[in-house]
Amino acid sequence: MTRFTLVLPALFLLFLLASALPAQQNSGATPPKTSIYSAISVEATRQPNPVKSTPESLARAKKWWTLDCEMCHGKDGNGKGETAKDMKLTIVDFSDPATLKDRTDGEIFYIIKNGHEDMPPEGQRVKTEENWDLVNFVRSLAKNKPEAAQGN
Numbered sequence: 001m002t003r004f005t006l007v008l009p010a011l012f013l014l015f016l017l018a019s020a021l022p023a024q025q026n027s028g029a030t031p032p033k034t035s036i037y038s039a040i041s042v043e044a045t046r047q048p049n050p051v052k053s054t055p056e057s058l059a060r061a062k063k064w065w066t067l068d069c070e071m072c073h074g075k076d077g078n079g080k081g082e083t084a085k086d087m088k089l090t091i092v093d094f095s096d097p098a099t100l101k102d103r104t105d106g107e108i109f110y111i112i113k114n115g116h117e118d119m120p121p122e123g124q125r126v127k128t129e130e131n132w133d134l135v136n137f138v139r140s141l142a143k144n145k146p147e148a149a150q151g152n
């Protein structure tokens, strides 16, 4: 009898946990368009971008984009670069403002620096400031930027 009364609340708790988990991962009805980068720490996600998105910053980034990114992400960021085709990669479209709207600059910085799955890390190839330039550049590829994506 005492054992039974303990088991019931425990089961109830388990049930609560199980039902809360999937809701946390994806609250909307549609699955997320971009992949989940669970390895990115809250700290990295919240890191503010110290580099303003000026024409100078974008010009610096353009150099690296052409060298290290364009072959996969495409010149205009549509995700249809030559290497992407060769490797049969499915890559998100940066010209669509919805693609990066839920990403913080800190997250994008982390992804560029550390890579993810089929995307190679930029690592020490670029200086920290240039890594932020690339964040600005990737954001600048969005056409008709939504209001919400400005300045975060």
Ligand code: HEC
Binding pocket: 034, 035, 064, 065, 068, 069, 070, 071, 072, 073, 083, 084, 089, 090, 091, 092, 099, 100, 103, 108, 111, 112, 116, 117, 118, 119, 120, 122, 134, 138
């Ligand atoms: C070998 C091809 C390749 C190269 C080179 C490459 N990427 Fe990627 N990139 C990918 C793939 C594939 C993904 C999706 C990764 C995944 O599966 O989550 C990706 C994802 C990203 C994302 C995250 C998109 C999202 O889901 O929000 C960003 C930002 C990004 N790349 C920027 C860059 C930048 C900047 C460069 C150059 C410094 C670069 N990439 C170079 C293939 C590449």
